[in-house]
Amino acid sequence: MLAGASPWTVLSFVLAAALLVLFTVNEHRVRHPLLKQALLRDRARSGALAVMALVVGAHFTDGAAAFGSDGLIFVGIPDRIADRILHLHGLLGHTRQILPMDVGGMPHRDFLHGIELLGTKALPQIRAELGQPQA
Structure with a gap:
């Protein structure tokens, strides 16, 4: 169980x-x-839905494991988020990552800053590691 x-x-x-x-x-x-x-x-869409199902399932498992290096809850600085996405990419080979964010629990400016950090810090690191051109 x-x-x-x-x-x-x-x-x-x-x-x-x-x-x-x-x-x-x-x-x-x-x-x-x-x-x-x-x-x-569509493999990309099905894969994204499967990952989202795993994320939801992670909420019903050991909380510490969900936040660990192999967990599916992404929290932390951009470098940590990028490392987690790259680790998951190594396991699944996925090409899209959906990161649900809690809007209601934080000020709007902080929410927007989190999105900005994903785009300006984490995404370039991920693209560089995967050998993809920068946008």
């Missing part, structure tokens, strides 16, 4: 997985599906 997870939490995840399977089967049968299957055939 997941560390610290109650039986109700585990049951909820099992039920959610079963409902997802039923939804997918139903979507293949109907004439006008709610979700176009072509959206999930």
Whole structure:
């Protein structure tokens, strides 16, 4: 069982997985599906969704591990964020990274400064390490 997870939490995840399977089967049968299957055939999009699912799952595991070097919660200075993204890229080979940010818990100027640091400090470091041209 997941560390610290109650039986109700585990049951909820099992039920959610079963409902997802039923939804997918139903979507293949109907004439006008709610979700176009072509959206999930794109490897980059599917990979990004899988990583996001792992990030959500990280919240239900050991909190210290989620913030560790192999964890999926990205917090820290731009160099640390870049290193974490590069580590994840080495494992998954992904080409896009989605970093959800909490808007409600910080002043707007700090939120914008975090985005600026990602673009001006972390991204150039990642591109240089991967041998990609700078924008």
